[in-house]
Amino acid sequence: MPPNKITFLTWVGVCLVLLTLVWFWVNLYGTKNEASSFHTKKLLTTKAPELFNVCHNEDLLMNPGLNYTQPSTQIGRSDVNTVTNWNVPLVWDGTFDPAVIDDIYKSINPRIAVLVLAVGKYTRFIKGFLESGEKYFFVGFRVTYYIYTDNEKEVPQVSLAPGRNMLVLSVPSANRWQEVVLSKMQRAIDAIENGLHKDADYLFMMDIDSVFRYRFGAESLSRLIAVLHRGYYKDTHRDHFPYERRPESRAFIPYGKGDFYYTAAVWGGYTDDMYKLVKHCNDKSLEDADNGIEAAWQEESHLNKYFLYNKPTKVLSPEYLWSDYDAVPKDIHVVRISQLIKNYAEVRPNGGH
Numbered sequence: 001m002p003p004n005k006i007t008f009l010t011w012v013g014v015c016l017v018l019l020t021l022v023w024f025w026v027n028l029y030g031t032k033n034e035a036s037s038f039h040t041k042k043l044l045t046t047k048a049p050e051l052f053n054v055c056h057n058e059d060l061l062m063n064p065g066l067n068y069t070q071p072s073t074q075i076g077r078s079d080v081n082t083v084t085n086w087n088v089p090l091v092w093d094g095t096f097d098p099a100v101i102d103d104i105y106k107s108i109n110p111r112i113a114v115l116v117l118a119v120g121k122y123t124r125f126i127k128g129f130l131e132s133g134e135k136y137f138f139v140g141f142r143v144t145y146y147i148y149t150d151n152e153k154e155v156p157q158v159s160l161a162p163g164r165n166m167l168v169l170s171v172p173s174a175n176r177w178q179e180v181v182l183s184k185m186q187r188a189i190d191a192i193e194n195g196l197h198k199d200a201d202y203l204f205m206m207d208i209d210s211v212f213r214y215r216f217g218a219e220s221l222s223r224l225i226a227v228l229h230r231g232y233y234k235d236t237h238r239d240h241f242p243y244e245r246r247p248e249s250r251a252f253i254p255y256g257k258g259d260f261y262y263t264a265a266v267w268g269g270y271t272d273d274m275y276k277l278v279k280h281c282n283d284k285s286l287e288d289a290d291n292g293i294e295a296a297w298q299e300e301s302h303l304n305k306y307f308l309y310n311k312p313t314k315v316l317s318p319e320y321l322w323s324d325y326d327a328v329p330k331d332i333h334v335v336r337i338s339q340l341i342k343n344y345a346e347v348r349p350n351g352g353h
């Protein structure tokens, strides 16, 4: 073989070895990088298809023919605070005129989804929830109830007004009530990823052991909606809120921090904002499960952590979730939803609180 042919072949060989080494380095380095930033990437890039193309109608157009009482800058609710320190409304009876709100939102004509779980013996609450919802919840608007149950046969026939629908979806039974309440976030993710975001502009999450007793309408709508828990709204110092206090949990909120304590029995918002919320809270409760910890008040603890750092754009007073267990104080003029009295030991698969 002539010497320049040998040199040429040696060079080709050296180049091939170098290329192979570069290829290995790039691939191994890339994989390692991806693994270490996997969680961040997942959070930043997960989205349901088309979610981020949604168009929110925020035009507050009013019909010129509408007659209503003149609003005042001097007279209003003075017994309670009606604005948060991040300057969003805190809604109480007397802070809005239903005629004005309804007129504005009728022209927007939003589609409202309500997601509830009715697993095990909780199917008994569906009838009262739906029948009272038809009387008081967004009357005259388009509403779809999403009912997740392990027993479709026990879902009663309730006649719904035109423009209102009900979807019954199947979920497995549970051995622990804690599993059910924690699964709320996953059910919302399922619903949105299966198309809820194409059929609804707003999503509310609610407890099924509830009845509507008074108007719950468009005054509640906003991008991210939270409801003050009736038990801690008046004069509870934030160090006494039942937040998760163990630093090992992803729901941890230290003493000295916090705005309000919100209930997980009613919350809502734009479907895409809700998707971000439920994805985040679900990820955090899965991380807790991996670390062998369950937040003190399950999904409610994760929700409170989320709302502390992603402030709700509207806060609803406890009118929006009171309870038959508690007397109604003077500052609660109307009870819009009430949680029913129930025998916890009897109704839950693993008893008690």
Ligand SMILES: CC(=O)N[C@H]1[C@@H](OP(=O)(O)OP(=O)(O)OC[C@H]2O[C@@H](n3ccc(=O)[nH]c3=O)[C@H](O)[C@@H]2O)O[C@H](CO)[C@H](O)[C@@H]1O
Residues within 6 Å of the ligand: 116, 117, 118, 119, 120, 121, 122, 176, 177, 180, 181, 206, 207, 208, 209, 229, 263, 264, 265, 266, 297, 298, 299, 300, 321, 339, 347, 348, 349
């Ligand atoms: C007023 C309030 O703050 N309510 C919260 C509180 O409610 P509660 O003590 O009222 O909890 P709950 O027993 O009503 O459970 C919450 C919801 O989960 C569903 N469910 C639960 C168990 C079961 O076996 N089957 C079933 O379907 C059902 O929709 C029920 O309404 O604590 C729970 C978690 O600890 C949730 O955070 C609730 O939102």
Ligand SMILES: [Mn+2]
Residues within 6 Å of the ligand: 207, 208, 209, 265, 339
């Ligand atoms: Mn409840």
